[in-house]
Amino acid sequence: MLPEIAKLGHIALITPDFKKSLWFFSEVLGLEVTEVVDGTHYLRAWGDFEHHTMSLKQGEKSKVDHIGWRTKRPEDVEKYAELLAEAGADVKWIEAGQEAGQGRAIRFKLPSEHPFEIYYEMEKTQPDQDRKSVLKNQTYKAWRKGASPRRIDHVNLATSQNPAVIHKWLIDNLGFKMREYIDLGNAGVMAGWLSVTPLVHDIAVVSEPNAETPNRLHHLAYWFDNAQDILRAADILSEEGLKFVGPGKHGASQAIYLYVKDPGSGHRVKLFSNGYLIFEPDWEPIRWTVEDLDVGMTYWGQDAVAGNQDSTEA
CATH class of the missing domain: 3.10.180.10 (2,3-Dihydroxybiphenyl 1,2-Dioxygenase, domain 1)
Incomplete structure (x- = not known):
C-alpha cells in the first residue's frame, strides 16, 4: 500500500520582530498559544485539534522553517522516507520531541527548495480550564479574542x-x-x-x-x-x-x-x-x-x- 498524506498540519514561521508577530497572530488574529519551548511559541485556532498549526520563532529574517503534513497511518512516514529518497530528495529524520508535541518525522525540500515535513504522531493537547470550550467537539472557546478563525x-x-x-x-x-x-x-x-x-x-x-x-x-x-x-x-x-x-x-x-x-x-x-x-x-x-x-x-x-x-x- 502506498503512503498517503491526510492533511495540512502546520507551518513554522521565523520572524525578525517576534514581539510584533506574536501580538498579531495571538491578539489580532486570535490564535491560542498551546506551549512555549525554548523561545518557540506553538499556536492553533480554536477549532484545531492538534498541538499546533503554527509555530513562531525569532530569527534574523522572515522565512518559513518548514510546512508540516500529517500522514494517514504511522507507517506512512517511513514509507515516504524511502520513496522520497528514491526520488532524489535529501531526507532528514527529526526525532520525537525535537518539535514540541510531535513524534518522529522527516524533513526534505521540494525541487523548488520549499521545506516540507511529514509526520503522523502529534499530541492533541487539552487547553487550560479558562480557555476550554464546554463543547466536547471543540478545543477552545470560540470568539475569545481577535478575529478568531476556526x-x-x-x-x-x-x-x-x-x-x-x-x-x-x-x-x-x-x-x-x-x-x-x-x-x-x-x-x-x-x-x-x-x-x-x-x-x-x-x-x-x-x-x-x-x-x-x-x-x-x-x-x-x-x-x-x-x-x-x-x-x-x-x-x-x-x-x-x-x-x-x-x-x-x-x-x-x-x-x-x-x-x-x-x-x-x-x-x-x-x-x-x-x-x-x-x-x-x-x-x-x-x-x-x-x-x-x-x-x-x-x-x-x-x-x-x-x-x-x-x-x-x-
Whole structure:
C-alpha cells in the first residue's frame, strides 16, 4: 500500500520582530498559544485539534522553517522516507520531541527548495480550564479574542521555477490531486490548486518569475465559518491600523478572501471562507485561461492580484 498524506498540519514561521508577530497572530488574529519551548511559541485556532498549526520563532529574517503534513497511518512516514529518497530528495529524520508535541518525522525540500515535513504522531493537547470550550467537539472557546478563525486551511507557495513542474512533483511523489489551474497557453501554467482532502486546495503553487529565490511563501490561510466573519475581521484589522487587500471573492475556489500581512515578519495571511468541497472520485481539473483570468482571480471585490505581488522566503 502506498503512503498517503491526510492533511495540512502546520507551518513554522521565523520572524525578525517576534514581539510584533506574536501580538498579531495571538491578539489580532486570535490564535491560542498551546506551549512555549525554548523561545518557540506553538499556536492553533480554536477549532484545531492538534498541538499546533503554527509555530513562531525569532530569527534574523522572515522565512518559513518548514510546512508540516500529517500522514494517514504511522507507517506512512517511513514509507515516504524511502520513496522520497528514491526520488532524489535529501531526507532528514527529526526525532520525537525535537518539535514540541510531535513524534518522529522527516524533513526534505521540494525541487523548488520549499521545506516540507511529514509526520503522523502529534499530541492533541487539552487547553487550560479558562480557555476550554464546554463543547466536547471543540478545543477552545470560540470568539475569545481577535478575529478568531476556526482552523488552518491551506498554504500557497510561490516560485520562480515553472510551477507546473512542482505540481507534477507533488502529484507523483506525495499523492496530491489537481483541482483547478490557470493555463496561459504559450506562456505556460501560471498557478495550480491541489489537495489530498475534499478541500479545493490544501496547497497552491503559483508563478513568481522575478522572485529573489525559488522558494517563496505567497500566503498561509486560516478558515472562517462564513463571509460575515471576514467582514468582522476587517473591522478588527482596521481598528488596529493594519492595511489589507479585500474583501473579495475568487472565481477559482469560489472563496471569500481578505489578505493581511503580519507586521512583524511580512508573512501574508489569508482570511478564508466559503468555497466548495470536492467529493467526486473522477474530478476533472478546472482549467482557467487568459481570457477568463480576471474572473478566475477576482470574481468581485478588491483586485486580489494587484495587492498581492510580493512574497516572503520559504
